[in-house]
Amino acid sequence: MEEDTDYRIRFSSLCFINDHVGFHGTIKRSPSDFIVVEIDEQGHLVNTATNEPVYEISKILPEPNNFAKKPKLDLQNVSFEDGKKQEVNTLARGSDGDQHQSGSEKEDSINGGTSECEEKADVLSSFLDERTNELLNQFASDVKEKWTSKPEPIGPSPEFSVGRILDKNRRAILHSAIRQKFPFLVTVGKNSEIVVKPNLEYKELCHLVSEEEAFNFFKYLDAKKENSKFTFKPDTNKDHRKAVHHFVNKKFGNLVETKSFPELNYSAANPNVAITVRFREKAHKHKHRKSSLLEREERKAIYTAFTLRKENMEMFEAIGFLAIKLGVIPSDFSYAGLKDKKAITYQAMVVRKVTPERLKNIEKEIEKKRMNVFNIRSVDDSLRLGQLKGNHFDVVIRNLKNQINDSANLRERILEAIENVKNKGFLNYYGPQRFGKGRKVHTDQIGLALLKSDMVKAIKLFLTPEDLDDAVNRAKKYFLQTEDAKGTLSLMPEFRVREKALLESLHRFGMTEEGCIQAWFSFPHSMRIFYAHAYSSKVWNEAVSYRLATYGSRVVEGDLVCLDEDVGDEHLPNSKVHLVTEEEESANTYAIYQVVLPVLGYNIQYPKNKVGQWYHDVLSRDGLQTCRFKVPPLKLNIPGCYRHILKHPHNLTYQLMEDHDIDVQTEDSHTKEATLSLLVSFDLDASCYATVCLREIMKHDV
Known part of the structure; x- marks a missing residue:
């Protein structure tokens, strides 16, 4: 496959906030090297009922906070002791409160009175x-x-x-x-x-x-x-x-x-x-009461919650497979967030119209697809995107090496890098998996076509083949050459659930503008809006780089800052966002960790400085000058939100291990050489990316 030059260009332009040197290493050599466990709104790990071994590498006591804790495993390997016992810097997140003071934490309601x-x-x-x-x-x-x-x-x-x-x-x-x-x-x-x-x-x-x-x-x-x-x-x-x-x-x-x-x-x-x-x-x-008939129907609705464990599989592929086995459609599944493909991931899900007994009956069948379901139980409602506290990560970074031309002690470099990010944080970019790393067409390109209501182009982009000679890409190549949806369906492998659903609609409605609209409706709403969000995410990444290149770490007049540390980015209303004044800039009233930038949508305000003008220039560049971030034909409304440009990992712990089974070839022989691997464990707020945090630690793209 050709090098993904667009990916390389867009991610090599991203900045760093720390000034340490960093180091090289290999991430995601296998799915078990990257374990992701969702943290629910109550702060509990969703895999608590499983016996799946998860790395816990803490030798340094983290600061107590609302993130989940796990029992520690005693790993008998080389470890760092930082000696400082510093507490982890946190940017606590919580539910939206009715606070009026700038920067105040969410408090209990205590009634006022004269006494x-x-x-x-x-x-x-x-x-x-x-x-x-x-x-x-x-x-x-x-x-x-x-x-x-x-x-x-x-x-x-x-x-x-x-x-x-x-x-x-x-x-x-x-x-x-x-x-x-x-x-x-x-x-x-x-x-x-x-x-x-x-x-x-x-x-x-x-x-x-x-x-x-x-x-x-x-x-x-x-x-x-x-x-x-x-x-x-x-x-x-x-x-x-x-x-x-x-x-x-x-x-x-x-x-x-x-x-x-x-x-x-x-x-x-x-x-x-x-x-x-x-x-x-x-x-x-103020909401109108539903009719008694609708209320009765709602009471009859069946919702079954469960934890999904999957390995090396896209989430939408997993949902498609489960939908077929349960006789429902993908949109009957709801979830709080998307998870990595090349990883072992645990996440909460809810499926409609399926009883716990039916779900338990397919446990053996889905195990063959590297999936498991457990914690199966009845609940009253579905999940919504963002309905989680964050994610816990256990990551193994292998083949650790110094940066080129760096002769310093590798262990010291690693210690310096981790402590810097632990204390100073990392730039909160959207990670490469948001856009489809390694693909010819990225998700944000499809999203841009949808925002411009170019449905036919969006379909063609979605079905663009990679430079691989396999059944999936041969089928895609055939479709772009012929637009024969029926013939392409016969070529497309069964496991490509999304592609087959799309092609079935195109076969039924045709490759017209209206036919392509109907084809997009073969995807659940969460998947349709995912592409539009991907475009907004790409622009946000570019905006952060421009903001830092223009103003650095100073908080300047016209910046937007968050006035409430306990409100998560996806719930941050306009009323909690403040425009920095000239006087506040002079007085250094705010710090860089309070600065937010808007994620594009119809209900956001822009910074009142060069960054705000930059947003308008980008929209003009992409042909979205008049875009209202609503796509009525696909029932997509994108209100937008605000996102902190700086985040901190929570409960960050780490340990070095020696691998003794690395085969090294020299001119005259093969030798076994010990190399270092790093086990790092941390929690991140919802919508933060572990790969981005690791990129800041290592100081190179991962």
């Missing part, structure tokens, strides 16, 4: 030592004093660190307790550390209303008490009321709504009107 300052003081006294509590009170006092000084001081905002709190529940309580006692402060989560800063929004509101009102308003917001209301003092100035409305809706419109009500003694002579604030109702309360 709560005393309660919060008690909480702070019990959670913080006396000295820290005293320093926190002094910091709060200093902030208030500086705000009232004339002239006001300039420069970056002061900060106070409460320290690292490893237990997430304690952190949540402390976040809320501090903000309830001192509403003029905000708390920010940084790798389990709680940092306290002045609340600039509080200060801004004090220019519009009294400090007493601002104080009580922010206490009300933070308490998040359902069905509660807050009312500002009556105001006769309509323009001033308008300014207060504008401020509240601009800053907190996703959380609350405002309305003006006249006072009881309202009259033309006494036009007192008060602004009342209340929390928005949850969206589900």
Whole structure:
């Protein structure tokens, strides 16, 4: 097969964030060298019921967090001891909360009230030592004093660190307790550390209303008490009321709504009107109830959950095979995320219209296809994409060598590389498997054709053969030469489920534009939208490289930053994304790990600097100037999202081993030479790629 030059060009242009030298090695020499286990939303590994041996190579105690833990295997091999016992840097992810402070972690809802300052003081006294509590009170006092000084001081905002709190529940309580006692402060989560800063929004509101009102308003917001209301003092100035409305809706419109009500003694002579604030109702309360017939049908629906173990197999091929054996269609299967092909992978799945007993009956048959199903049970609903916490990886990197012209100690190079990425993170690129490494046509090219509604071109791209003389590629070559779907069907091997489904539709509806639309509907929605997402992913990768080449690691005016560390990228709403101002750039308010870039879609905002213009230029280059990221014929709506440009691995552990069975040929003989292999184990947030993390560690494409 010809070299995949497009892949080589697009991935050699990706950047690195760390400055270590790195090393060479071989990844995925066999599927058992790359084991992926999904971590569900509760933080549990989905393979917990299996006896499958999974590498666990920890010699360094990781920092406790919400990711899953496994029993350790005692591997009697050469290992690193870093001596520092540093805790792993984490960028904690959690479910979407209703936070309003920038960077604050998700906290429990603690109701506000007039007596709560005393309660919060008690909480702070019990959670913080006396000295820290005293320093926190002094910091709060200093902030208030500086705000009232004339002239006001300039420069970056002061900060106070409460320290690292490893237990997430304690952190949540402390976040809320501090903000309830001192509403003029905000708390920010940084790798389990709680940092306290002045609340600039509080200060801004004090220019519009009294400090007493601002104080009580922010206490009300933070308490998040359902069905509660807050009312500002009556105001006769309509323009001033308008300014207060504008401020509240601009800053907190996703959380609350405002309305003006006249006072009881309202009259033309006494036009007192008060602004009342209340929390928005949850969206589900506005949904219409389904008819009783539909509700009965929904109750009758059967959903069976299970864990799928597959080896060296594409996920869609696995689903197609299961669908045939169970007598359902591929779209009856739902899953939380896609998994690698050349690997042993474990993931949660749900299938509709199949009982647990039926699934158990085919266990023996599917074992012949290098698949297993277990943890089979009835559930109430299907899975959705992104419904997971992350993935655990156990990877063996073999044939370790120094980079060319590097004579340093290899073990030291490996230690340096791993510690750097553990502490500084890696650039969060989409991995090569997203685009189909080694193929003539990449998934993003098909996605671009779909976004341009060129259905015929998209079909031809999908059926483009590789330069291999096998049954699959001979069938594809025949189709492109003849467009004879029926004849191609007879040539296509049975195991190519997607291709056969597509060809059956083309045989029925023809190779017209409408026929190709019908052919795409032979794929489940998740597969159709996968191609459109692949195009957005490719552009995002390019955007990261451009952003770093243009501005480096500085956070500059016009950048987009995430204001909530606990919200995952796929759930990050526009309200949690902030546009960096000139003043914030000067004050170094934000760090590079908070910067996000938009993944293309119809509901995203662009950076307001050179990067934003770059996005528009790329859309113009690809003929998508007027694209609304909706493809009605295929029922595809792509809202877009935001993605952090920097991520950290969690629970990263590693160990060196010696392989003694490597056959090395010299001029006069064959000898057995010991080579080093590296076992590395880590957890990644959902939608992060292990190959990208390893690329940053090794400093070369993998």
